[in-house]
Amino acid sequence: MAKVALITGANGITGSAILEYLVKHSTEAEWSRIIITSRSPLALKTNDPRVEFIALDFSEPPELLAEKMRPVCTEVTHAYFSSYVHQDDFTELNNSNRSLFENFLDALLSVANGLQNCTLQTGGKYYNVHLRPVPWPAREDQPRLVPAAENFYYHQEDYLLEKQRGSSWTWNVIRPEAIIGYTVKPNGMNEALTLALYFIICKELGMEAKMPTNWNYWNGTDDISDARLIADLSIFASTHSQCANQAFNVTNGDHFSWRYLWPRLASYFGASASSEQGFDKRSLATGELFQETTFENWAKDKRQIWERICDRTGAHKAKSTFDAGTWAFQDWVFRRSWSATLSVNKARKLGWTGHLDSYDSFIDAFEKFKELGQIP
Numbered sequence: 001m002a003k004v005a006l007i008t009g010a011n012g013i014t015g016s017a018i019l020e021y022l023v024k025h026s027t028e029a030e031w032s033r034i035i036i037t038s039r040s041p042l043a044l045k046t047n048d049p050r051v052e053f054i055a056l057d058f059s060e061p062p063e064l065l066a067e068k069m070r071p072v073c074t075e076v077t078h079a080y081f082s083s084y085v086h087q088d089d090f091t092e093l094n095n096s097n098r099s100l101f102e103n104f105l106d107a108l109l110s111v112a113n114g115l116q117n118c119t120l121q122t123g124g125k126y127y128n129v130h131l132r133p134v135p136w137p138a139r140e141d142q143p144r145l146v147p148a149a150e151n152f153y154y155h156q157e158d159y160l161l162e163k164q165r166g167s168s169w170t171w172n173v174i175r176p177e178a179i180i181g182y183t184v185k186p187n188g189m190n191e192a193l194t195l196a197l198y199f200i201i202c203k204e205l206g207m208e209a210k211m212p213t214n215w216n217y218w219n220g221t222d223d224i225s226d227a228r229l230i231a232d233l234s235i236f237a238s239t240h241s242q243c244a245n246q247a248f249n250v251t252n253g254d255h256f257s258w259r260y261l262w263p264r265l266a267s268y269f270g271a272s273a274s275s276e277q278g279f280d281k282r283s284l285a286t287g288e289l290f291q292e293t294t295f296e297n298w299a300k301d302k303r304q305i306w307e308r309i310c311d312r313t314g315a316h317k318a319k320s321t322f323d324a325g326t327w328a329f330q331d332w333v334f335r336r337s338w339s340a341t342l343s344v345n346k347a348r349k350l351g352w353t354g355h356l357d358s359y360d361s362f363i364d365a366f367e368k369f370k371e372l373g374q375i376p
């Protein structure tokens with residue numbers, strides 16, 4: 001029987017990628033309806049007649065949500081939760097996100113009687129990679145390092161498992177690294193867009209596009225997750241019985257050193273950067289968070305430069321992109337002085353074959369920003 005998808009966070013970097021994946025790679029016989037939701041009106045355009053949009057705010061109580069969902073969501077068989085409220089402060093981040101998923105799941109379970117799978121997206125922060133050095137590449141079964149109260153992903157995952165216990169539907173959790181992709185509406189974490197703004201402005205100013213990080217992170221090993229692969233694994237895991245009731249990491253499947261990738265990305269925009277970038281401080285304590293400069297400070301006086309570039313190139317629509325730069329998030333990532341990658345062996349062992357060259361992943365995102373008129 002044809003499946004019916006419900007994708008939350010459709011204006012976001014993950015939700016829009018899952019939508020695009022189903023629109024591109026599935027037929028009506030496989031997926032007869034694709035219901036999508038976001039808090040605000042849909043910013044994306046799609047011509048697929050299977051797509052239906054409903055605006056929902058998951059901070060509302062489940063009973064109220066269920067009332068709004070009932071007219072459209074009763075036939076949902078597969079639900080993909082990628083809603084998220086971004087806060088740069090970790091305590092606020094945890095508080096804001098905890099109840100979103102609970103409200104959503106309670107409402108879903110009261111309306112979708114034929115549910116077969118619910119897939120929740122969390123991320124690398126599950127392993128606390130943002131707080132301190134952790135064993136890496138991180139495996140899905142690694143023990144938790146902090147109490148559940150300090151990490152909203154634990155709370156969300158526990159709630160999913162608790163609600164599923166004894167039910168016929170299955171659960172999956174998908175854990176990506178920094179996501180490379182696009183959104184039509186600004187979001188809280190967009191690495192590729194932030195780097196694109198940085199490189200273009202550095203080029204305009206004729207300044208070296210130094211990576212705002214530290215010696216250890218520059219020379220370490222990293223990985224990223226292309227939104228298209230996240231969508232691919234989400235659909236794979238949720239529709240293959242060998243993956244039922246399991247969590248999966250997702251990355252592009254390669255590893256890189258920023259020292260060598262950074263100058264290649266800069267050169268795509270004609271900006272100057274070198275693998276021999278100098279750092280004043282080379283000896284960092286274990287677990288130290290440190291950046292020689294920060295994106296946040298750097299960006300403070302760059303709006304006018306960006307607007308000048310947009311005016312000169314006739315890309316007037318791109319002026320607002322400056323506000324979509326997620327400078328503080330990028331500082332979170334680049335101030336770490338340790339490497340922390342994720343293992344994707346588990347998904348591979350169960351038959352998932354997705355992989356992408358991370359350089360291509362960035363370049364595809366940059367090209368997409370141009371196509372959308374977000375950058376000149």
Ligand SMILES: NC(=O)c1ccc[n+]([C@@H]2O[C@H](COP(=O)([O-])OP(=O)(O)OC[C@H]3O[C@@H](n4cnc5c(N)ncnc54)[C@H](OP(=O)(O)O)[C@@H]3O)[C@@H](O)[C@H]2O)c1
Nearest residue numbers: 009011012013014038039040057058083084123179187189
């Ligand atoms: N982005 C990354 O680099 C990254 C990396 C690793 C893990 N993750 C994780 O992936 C998950 C999804 O994040 P994302 O980056 O894909 O999200 P995102 O791009 O920030 O999109 C968030 C979505 O959630 C919706 N939303 C916000 N508040 C809502 C509310 N009260 N009710 C209903 N919907 C609401 C937004 O709706 P509107 O826009 O319509 O308001 C938007 O559609 C999160 O757990 C995140 O931590 C993200």
